Amino acid sequence: MTTRRMSRFRRAALAIVLPVVVVGAVAACGDPAAPEATPSAGLHMIANDGHRLAFHVTPGHSPTLVLDAGGGEDSSYWNTLLPRLSRATGSRIITYDRAGMGASDEVKGRWDGRAAAADLHAGLRELGITRDVILVSHSQAGEVATYFARANPNVLSGAVLVDANLPQFFTDTQIQRIVALTAPQIEALEKQPSTKENRQLIATAENFGPTHQAYHQVSWPDRVPVTVIVSEKTPFDGSPQDAQHWRDAAAEFVAAGPGRTLVTAHASSHDVPKDNPALVLREVEQLAATG
Template structure:
């Protein structure tokens, strides 16, 4: 079963000075043949636009928005790309038309209709880095700063990488053609998306804060080194680009260390304000960062060796191919938490991975005994 990180910020909000109830807008905007969904927290100053990663929609940013609104006081804009979340897909678009260029035009139309077609700051995660790069290239005077959070850059997406990715994704492309049009177009057009960004180099005039996760999103040391080298190459190309490693974090670093993400975004945003406003913003950011980091450390201490912690550790070992070690961790979890159906479900999955179907069946049955609603175990047992 998947392990979901706790929403740490919920208990931290009182630590930041209250700025009243900001007006929130949740709307669908016709951008020419289809509608894009925008979620906006209104404020004052240069707006910040968030670009989600591939497969994600605007909801991925939810836990950052309240502290960022309170720290910066500015307008925050998240949206769903065509075919994701609440956004529609153009019925007239074919496979070649529904790429990053049409997506960019839809975004630009939507922002203009909402009154945000001028100065803006960009924050991007993963695949969203390609969208932010292209938007910056198309609007070099309007984009005041960019924050990249473990974002995809075209120097990583080499022709060999793209060819291998497209080979591996053929089954998903065929499946999503009927099940998820947004992902279908996104994957199908990935090489064309990268080429469009290559053809529009990132403007040298725009300052960038590039945050890279310490832990690469797949257990491949060669690709991890190439990812970091690509980001180093990008940052070193211009003096107004800074790099930062998010230690102890994986790809969704803004979920694992929200205090870091808020502080980095606030720092990048500060130059858009006047001297006094800038000083106040940085003071609020510092207070939030100190208190949030302290609370995070406390929660890490409470979390250590909990059922969820051991479960997460076991799955990490399983993904790394260390099946025997994973089995020992999962076994320990069932000993420490004998009434947890989830612990026995995880142990059963590890046994199944190791090829031991009999012990897998026994532990799936134990999981169902403890939790009759565990339909995952029921379905797996049918196949065994």
């Protein structure tokens, strides 16, 4: 691997994979018998486990689309795509800031995917949304989606995972590569002035290996249909070996269960919602129409 390619891989690992640490599984279930609520439009600050989270509601009908951004991004990531989704589907749309991002409170300690999934579940329940939800999850949010789906399959009618972190990607070999290559960047961050963004990256890196070894063993529930969009360039455009592993992981995920569809975002970087919003719009619209 050339020096230039190694540098690109390190940047991808830090920006895409490190903001991705998820573990365990949350214990909750949907309540399909509960009547659907109609939450008011705008910002809702919702408390869960001692911290507050920012949820934003765009009115519409069911199914409810929940847009979850990747690592290092908050709800504003969806500002361009959101109105197009609203017009095309007529669906209610929820965007939110995970703990430590945007307007949501920070939580001390390492980033915990179980807590992230629990935060999302708590927010939806507080808004009265307990069924007919479609997750649209980019990058790191794919891990949150996986744990949420395992714990709350009755809440979901489907998901669109957009170049998302999938369990099949995190083999022992890949985890070791990522940990080794990102260690210098994390050490450098720890020496810099403490900022909200830096603290989030450092928290995400803590205990990376064991948490992703656990995530590697997790499977998507068969009862929840899912569309997987994989970018042609992947997060590792400068490293053919890692890019191929990313694409292979997406194919393995889709082959592992029923009701799964694989779509390639041709000529797109990892940032598919920005590079090819029409593709994301089409796949969400199709799932919403059939869900």
